[in-house]
Each structure stands twice: as C-alpha cells, then as structure tokens.
Amino acid sequence: MAEPVRKQPRSPVPVRETSIIGKPFRRVDGRPKVTGTTRFADDLDIPRLCFMKLSRSTVPHARIRSIDLTRAREIPGVLGFLTGDQMPETFGILPVSQDEHALCLDKVRMVGDPVVAVAALSEDAAHEAALLVEIDYEPLATISSLEDALATPEPRVHEDARGEGNVHKAVSMEFGDLDQAHAEADLVLKDTFFYQGNTHLPMEQHSAVAVPEDEDRITLYSSTQTPHYVHRALTRVLGLPASRIRVVATPNGGGFGGKSDPFNHEIVAAKMALQLGRPVKITLTREEVFYCHRGRHPVLMTLETGFKKDGTLTGQHLKSALDGGAYGSYGIASTYYTGALQTVTYKLPAYRFDGVRVFTNKPPCGPKRGHGTPQPRFGWEIQLDKAAHRLGIDPAELRLRNLETEGAVTANWLKLGTIELQRCIEAVVEGSGWRERYGKMPEGRGLGIACGSYLCGAGLPIYWNHMPQSGVQLLLDRSGGVAVFCGETEIGQGSDSVLAAIVAEVLGIELADIRLCVADTDLTPVDLGSYSSRVTLMVGNAAVEAAERAKDLLAKAAADELEVPTERLVFASGRVFDAADPDRGLSFQETCIAAEARFGTLGTVGSYTPPRSPGRYRGAGVGPSPTYSYTASVVEVEVDSDTGIYRPLHVWIAHDIGRSLNPVLVLGQVEGSVYMALGEAMMEEQEFRRLPPRRSRALVHKMPSMLEYKSPTFCDMPPVTTYLIEQEDPRGPFGAKEVGQGPLLPVLPALANGIFDAVGVRVDQVPIQPFMILSALAAKHRRFGPDSFPDVNFGETLAVPTPMQGGDGKAIDDLQARRRSGMASTTGTMTTRDEALSQHKKLTTD
Amino acid sequence: MAGGITTLDLRINGEQRVVAFPTHHTLLEVLREECGLTGTKHGCELGECGACAVLVDGRPVLSCLALAAEMKGRDIETIEGLQESNELVPLQAAFADLGAAQCGYCTPGILMTAKALLDQKPDPSRKEISEGLAGNLCRCTGYHKIVEAVEWAAAVERGENREYDAETLWGATEPGLETSLETGPETPTDGSTD
Numbered sequence A: 001m002a003e004p005v006r007k008q009p010r011s012p013v014p015v016r017e018t019s020i021i022g023k024p025f026r027r028v029d030g031r032p033k034v035t036g037t038t039r040f041a042d043d044l045d046i047p048r049l050c051f052m053k054l055s056r057s058t059v060p061h062a063r064i065r066s067i068d069l070t071r072a073r074e075i076p077g078v079l080g081f082l083t084g085d086q087m088p089e090t091f092g093i094l095p096v097s098q099d100e101h102a103l104c105l106d107k108v109r110m111v112g113d114p115v116v117a118v119a120a121l122s123e124d125a126a127h128e129a130a131l132l133v134e135i136d137y138e139p140l141a142t143i144s145s146l147e148d149a150l151a152t153p154e155p156r157v158h159e160d161a162r163g164e165g166n167v168h169k170a171v172s173m174e175f176g177d178l179d180q181a182h183a184e185a186d187l188v189l190k191d192t193f194f195y196q197g198n199t200h201l202p203m204e205q206h207s208a209v210a211v212p213e214d215e216d217r218i219t220l221y222s223s224t225q226t227p228h229y230v231h232r233a234l235t236r237v238l239g240l241p242a243s244r245i246r247v248v249a250t251p252n253g254g255g256f257g258g259k260s261d262p263f264n265h266e267i268v269a270a271k272m273a274l275q276l277g278r279p280v281k282i283t284l285t286r287e288e289v290f291y292c293h294r295g296r297h298p299v300l301m302t303l304e305t306g307f308k309k310d311g312t313l314t315g316q317h318l319k320s321a322l323d324g325g326a327y328g329s330y331g332i333a334s335t336y337y338t339g340a341l342q343t344v345t346y347k348l349p350a351y352r353f354d355g356v357r358v359f360t361n362k363p364p365c366g367p368k369r370g371h372g373t374p375q376p377r378f379g380w381e382i383q384l385d386k387a388a389h390r391l392g393i394d395p396a397e398l399r400l401r402n403l404e405t406e407g408a409v410t411a412n413w414l415k416l417g418t419i420e421l422q423r424c425i426e427a428v429v430e431g432s433g434w435r436e437r438y439g440k441m442p443e444g445r446g447l448g449i450a451c452g453s454y455l456c457g458a459g460l461p462i463y464w465n466h467m468p469q470s471g472v473q474l475l476l477d478r479s480g481g482v483a484v485f486c487g488e489t490e491i492g493q494g495s496d497s498v499l500a501a502i503v504a505e506v507l508g509i510e511l512a513d514i515r516l517c518v519a520d521t522d523l524t525p526v527d528l529g530s531y532s533s534r535v536t537l538m539v540g541n542a543a544v545e546a547a548e549r550a551k552d553l554l555a556k557a558a559a560d561e562l563e564v565p566t567e568r569l570v571f572a573s574g575r576v577f578d579a580a581d582p583d584r585g586l587s588f589q590e591t592c593i594a595a596e597a598r599f600g601t602l603g604t605v606g607s608y609t610p611p612r613s614p615g616r617y618r619g620a621g622v623g624p625s626p627t628y629s630y631t632a633s634v635v636e637v638e639v640d641s642d643t644g645i646y647r648p649l650h651v652w653i654a655h656d657i658g659r660s661l662n663p664v665l666v667l668g669q670v671e672g673s674v675y676m677a678l679g680e681a682m683m684e685e686q687e688f689r690r691l692p693p694r695r696s697r698a699l700v701h702k703m704p705s706m707l708e709y710k711s712p713t714f715c716d717m718p719p720v721t722t723y724l725i726e727q728e729d730p731r732g733p734f735g736a737k738e739v740g741q742g743p744l745l746p747v748l749p750a751l752a753n754g755i756f757d758a759v760g761v762r763v764d765q766v767p768i769q770p771f772m773i774l775s776a777l778a779a780k781h782r783r784f785g786p787d788s789f790p791d792v793n794f795g796e797t798l799a800v801p802t803p804m805q806g807g808d809g810k811a812i813d814d815l816q817a818r819r820r821s822g823m824a825s826t827t828g829t830m831t832t833r834d835e836a837l838s839q840h841k842k843l844t845t846d
Numbered sequence B: 001m002a003g004g005i006t007t008l009d010l011r012i013n014g015e016q017r018v019v020a021f022p023t024h025h026t027l028l029e030v031l032r033e034e035c036g037l038t039g040t041k042h043g044c045e046l047g048e049c050g051a052c053a054v055l056v057d058g059r060p061v062l063s064c065l066a067l068a069a070e071m072k073g074r075d076i077e078t079i080e081g082l083q084e085s086n087e088l089v090p091l092q093a094a095f096a097d098l099g100a101a102q103c104g105y106c107t108p109g110i111l112m113t114a115k116a117l118l119d120q121k122p123d124p125s126r127k128e129i130s131e132g133l134a135g136n137l138c139r140c141t142g143y144h145k146i147v148e149a150v151e152w153a154a155a156v157e158r159g160e161n162r163e164y165d166a167e168t169l170w171g172a173t174e175p176g177l178e179t180s181l182e183t184g185p186e187t188p189t190d191g192s193t194d
C-alpha cells in the first residue's frame, strides 16, 4: 500500500490513542474483492449440484384452481417439483405477520408470487420446465393502491389477517397535549407529502445453495443479511429442529435491507435438496429480484406542526399511510418507524402519530436504508424550511434553536445519546458558504439545508427473548493467531473489518494475525444480522468484551512470566511489555504460549444486550436505540425554469459518527448514502401499470429491469464534501456510532429546499420530476404535491404522558385498553417488554 | 432449448484451454460455469449493469451479451488475470485501499473496464473516467471513491509518485478545527505483499 498522508484525528476533545482504530486501513476483505476471489452465493459449485426455478404467478390476485405439471415433466433433465401443499406452514420476519408461504397454497397475491418449483440438471432445463407449468386461476379483484385498499374491504388480500378489510395495521398514539400545543403556537403549518416507493437494486441477485448433509440435516448458503432469521424460518417451515439446520450467509453483493427477510426461494431450495438428496441452487433473475422487493414503502403523509414566533416548536401531529404490497414483511415495524424517530432531532414537547398500512396486490414493501424514516423526514425538513420562511428565520438557525440535547428523553420516551448536530450544521453551513449565498444567488441557483438522525441498532430484537443481540467468541493458541467467531454478516458495509480491527486493537496485534469465521449458524455465536445499523455498535461492543477478557487471561500469564504487575502491562505492536521498561516483554505469541500452558485451551466470549428503554406503552418497542447518529446536509442545485430540468451541483454533508473506526469505510457509507438519496430524490420509483383490457387488465410492474428502473450513473453524481464529526459516544465501541443509513435522510429534503431557493416553488413529493417543477411554476400556490390525506380510522388513540408532564412511560389507559381488545402479547415488537418476558416460554419456542 | 454443443480452444488470461459448452451459452456463462472463473459477475444478464464486463482483444465487452462460440482466436481477459503473480496492480490496490470496492460485486466489471480505459488513455480527466465507466452501475460507493482510485492508479502507472489524497482518506476538515499533518509509515494492513 502506498503511504498515505496521515493526519491526527481532529476531534476537539482528545481521543484514545490507538494503532488501527480510527485510521484508514485496507478493509480485510479488500484483496479478495479486487481479485475476484470473494465467493458470493452464486459462485458456489458443489458436486452433483442441480438447479431450481420457480414458476410464478402471472396474475395479481386470484385463487389457484389447478396446477398441471404434465408438459413440464416431459423436459429432459427435470428432477422434481414442489408445490405449496408440501410446505403448508406459514412464515414471515415478524412473529406478528406470519403470512407467507414458501409456495402459494390456494391463492396468489401478486404477479411474481411463486407457485411451483422445479429442479433440473441444468438451469436451462429448469427454466424451460417452469415455463411449461400450467396454472389455472380464478381471478379476484385487484387491490392496486392505497386508496383502493381503503375503499375496498373485499376481497381481502389476506383473509385471516388481524386488521379490518385490507388494512394491515392501524396505530394511533398521542404524547402530551397536542391541542394545547397547537393553541399555544403562533403559526401552525399543515402540509401533505408523498414519497414514492423504490427498491434496493443490489447489484447481486439473490442466490441460495442448499446442501443435504444427512437424512434430516441441511446446510443453506444464501445471500442474506440475516442468517439467524432465515434459520428460524427454515426451522418453522421444514419442521426440523434448529440444531439440524445450518445457515451460512455468503458475503452479500449489496443488501440495503433487501436481503433482510427470510425468502420463499431459500426455504424451497432447502426442501428441494432434502427431497432430491442432492445440492440445489437457485439464483434469481433481475426481474425476480423486483418481485422479492421489500423496498421503500410508498408513503402519503400529513404533518401539522406548531411554531412560536421565535421558531420554537410546540408540537406535531403526523399522519402516515403506507402502501405495503402483498405481504406483511417488516411492515408493522415500518409503520411505527414512520412515526417513531420524528422526535429525536428537535425538541418536540407534544407529539401525535397516526399510521396505517394497507395490503395491495404488489410486491411486498419492507426495510430499505433508513427503514420507514426517510419518508417523514422528507416532509418534516421541508416543513421546517417553510416555517423558517414564514417566520423570517434563517433555516439553519431555526434548526439550531430547536436541537435536542444529549441524554434527553423525548416526548415518546426515547433516550438519546450524544448529539453533535450543532457541529454538523455549522460544518455544512460554513463549507457551503451558506451565510453569503443562501437566498442571494441568481434565479435558477439555490441552496437547501436539512438534517436527520437514525438508530444505532434497534433496541429490541425482532422476537422477544432474554438473550444478547450479538455474540463474539475468540480462540487463541500457541500460533499467536486469533480466530474470531461471530454471526455478523458482511454486506459490503465493512462489518468484517470492524470486527477484526477491534480485536486486533485491544490485543495489540496486526490485522493479518486475525482469522474470521462469520455468519454461520453452526459455528458462530448468534448475531441478529445486518439491519437497523446495529452491527458496528452491537458486534463492536461484544468484540471489545471478548477481546478484553482474552487480554486479561494473557496478562495474567505474562505478568507471572515477566514478574511485572498486570496493571503495568501494555499490549501493542505484537508485544506484551512493561510500561515502565518497554524492553522487558514477550512477543504476543510467547504470551499465548505461556497462557495456554497455564490455563489450557484458550478461549473467551463477549456479548452485547442493549440497555432497557424507558418507554412502557404498546408500540414503545420501535424507536429505542442505544444511541442515535446525526447528520446535516446542504445541497446546491441548478434549475432551468424553462424545462424544469435540474441538477444538484454539490452536496456538503456532515455526520456525527461518534468516532470513525476506519474513516475510509465511514466516508464510503456517507457517499453511498448520498448517492442512494439522490437516486430516490431524482429518479428511482417502483411503479405499476395495468395491462390493456384485452390482456386481463392485470396490475404489473412497470419496470422490472435495471434499464427501466432508473438509478444514478457515474455521470449523475455531483461532488460531495464530507465532514466526519467526531465526539466519542461512550455507548459505542471506541466511541463509534452508525453511518450506514443516517446520512441518506437529510439529502432528499435538502435538495427539495434547494429547488425552492432556486426558483421559489415547492415540490412536496419524490422523485422530483422536471414536469413537477414546471407545473408548480405555473400553479397559483407555486407548489406540486398531494392535496389531501384519505379518511382513515386509526383506531383508539393511546394517550401517553410525556416525561415533561411527569409520565412514567406508560399509557394512561394501557391496561384497560389491552383488556378490552383481548390482544395477546405475542406480537414481537408491539408489546411492552415486561409483558413479553413474562410469557417468555411461549414466545421463544413458537 | 437450442441444441448443440460447441467445442472451442479459448484463450483466457493468456492460457489456452479447450472448452465444450452449449452453443447458445454466453461468454459469461461459459467463463463462470465451464471454466470455473467466477470472478466475472452478473447483475442483469441483459446488458444493463456492466457487472459482467471482461476484455476481448483489449476492449471491454459485456460477457452476458457475447456468445462464447464467437470467441475463437480472441484474447479474453478476466479479473482473475489482472494481478501480477501475487501482487496487486495499482488499480486493484487503490480500489482495496480507498473503499472503491464495498460489497465488491460490481468491482470486477469496473476494474476491467477501467483497465481498458487506462490502456487507451493513460492520463484521463475525472470527467473522462466517469464517462468511460458510465455503463457500470455500482449501488454501494456513490462512485467517487472509484473515480479517485482510477485517477490515483493512472498516475502511478505513469510513473508518478503519488500519495492518496488526505480528503479521500479522512474526509474534509471540519471548518474551524486545527489539524496537524504528518507523514509516516502506514500500519501494515492485511498482510498482502503489495
């Protein structure tokens, strides 16, 4: 490696002296990735491997009358078939939404729903046979949109779902007294926004290889972000004990949330392998990846927010409506997430959230980078911009006046960690020349500012349990090498490098002396997966604990050997030595030998469980996190008011990272988030259309291909200036917080606010198309966006007194309400922790 | 299904090998399946993403759109042939060091396309790099680190002694904060020999 310029870390407060952490180092999987030797799932080849294809529904909503395999069977090389009745058990990522079948049982709910699986000696033969499967459908009315779903209770997409009609989930909660908050306000703004759905589009298509190991043991290699949850789903559907199923997550060729659900093709491949007694591979085509989806929910939302003359916030009422697609997926969590994090950036003394998610006959939505929070953040930050103009306050200043503070508990009972948002705002204001240029540039040029914040790991696991969210195990021996075992999954974000660097740092050895074994449910301690920006913080803390314990063991042995007290020992540069006399020491390997001689085989473990959150009301499970990251961004944009065509010219972005474990990797996450945000802001959309009447009027995907689904290319990216704002957060390993998702949030509203500064119009929806700008320029209100929010019954409102009101984290009528509804408490994220824990047995064995 | 098997003497990364494959199979399929060279990736198999790019007679070709049967006498280069013995070439080293490969799935296609670009144009501007790679999608990086890595590798290939840019490694300097610069040996990283 060429010698890079090294700078001292720039934190205004001293950071811990380190030798690897905090410096740019080559990621541990860097070399295999540039030599083509990383083994992704589809790269696996195993003797006797055969290939599987799925025959998928061509209609959006129908009952299956019959399936005819006669013609398909005639294709030479076909080995076997599977249909839904062979795997009748349901599954789904959330315990409360077990609404998927590995293959459709009696009805299909979207174009692309898998009905029959076929395995053959070659992929060509499997493909051909799948095309010849004949399925006879009895069509049902298609539920095509949010409005459709609300207006059409029958037919239900899910007949046995808990909600009413095609409403999957409705929720309503109020924290504090919103009427009073609005009454005290000098200005109340009410705005409606729409955020179109879009998809992850990871470059790697999902792929899985199932290998039967024995009559009733199976291994599944899969491109999944969550091997542990796949493990659980396989156990449930295959009916095998978890101890006989092994799931190995191969390095993911990008995930962004799109590989976080257990998928039907994974389960079917495992079943097929057990049936045929030979390894089975399935790799989805790009079109099929669009059917897997689980992407960003299309969200319509209304925000009604009160402001004092000086810009102080009095309260907010947020309503959101999510078009969920055909299955539950993470949708209930997504619904809560559209409301949960509105409170963690600015002081909001009173807050009300009403949310609803509906089922439609389209690919299911789920978690995409930012999970449920980019949509309300988009509305929120535009509304702040509008308020700043109405009140005559600079938009950056308005934000600074309302910042939340470290350690605060928000109106909805989220406990905050460190907050360096002020420095973030100052950095992008300074860097962009905001004070000199905002509102002062020639027509057609503008600057916009916005902020955001995100979780550093969901505080609660997806299913209730007493166990840690992350575990790390170390094996040391006389070689002087350290093997690190951990269930974490590398999806490109650098989790392998974080894990290796932390262990190497604590033990004072080099990365080359670390060997990793990750994401393997047989061999590694459980980590819940690469989602909710949890890995750096949770895996990192578990790794610190395991490594510190190893260090203690080694120190005892070295202290005896060197006759130096343990407190004086230093682990650095591959040695263990006396701080008072650095020449007096052992090599790391000699230390391991001494320790192995003294203690026998050497191993340690570490684990991490997030702290308990103070919220005790129903729904309090979504939103808590050990700490939160903060980001501010300014976007400069150029708009041609004749054509509506616009171009972002520069993005300044400052991210409160706590501490960068490796600044190169952190910068990569920030820039990747900016890129993905611009894609969503400018062009990406998951769109559907009806086929012409002579072809069934079926609702089909408008663009299930990479060419038609527009995403930014090299030539579309503006320059990005990134500031990493450091201030160690004691809750994170070496002070680190998340960076994978948060930086996406502010970029979209900053762009929209920049368009307003450039040409004085508001586009209150994304993606922002040139015609929208033109239409706003021609409109009386100089605005383009949705006008109204549908009438929705959100159900009874849960009233929760805020900390400021002296509340205790519980809802006022919590108990009575629950008794009335007769709700069982097995709903994972939806009940209070205490309730669930008291039912521990039932919950962890389901 | 199209019938027929073709047997060809293919030259891949300078090595001759006899390969038999279904005649209708693409170069992508034959490289990955018959030759076991799985370094070449696919993201669409429709010519839309660039993940499958390899070099044929020195020019980038989307291997998902090329028939293997047409490769007789052509010089095929894939990611597996890029490094020199056990050493990474500058393009590879820069991609690994600068975060130009995150998930690494687009990386082989981009590295091969970048190699062809530099072979043709040893001193490209940033704009020329972006335009030269515009047919390759990457969902992870936001592209800038890739452009910076290609720029750095081009300079090193031209014999210039160039360090990585400080802002590429550390981010921009927070306004108003003092920084101190120092040059020193970098911490050994993954033990590779480059």
Ligand code: FES
Residues within 6 Å of the ligand: B041, B042, B043, B044, B045, B046, B047, B048, B049, B050, B051, B052, B053, B062, B063, B064, B065
């Ligand atoms: S796989 Fe060839 S261009 Fe996408």
Ligand code: FES
Residues within 6 Å of the ligand: A203, A253, A254, A492, B100, B101, B102, B103, B104, B105, B106, B107, B137, B138, B139, B140, B141
């Ligand atoms: S590094 Fe993941 S797609 Fe480019």
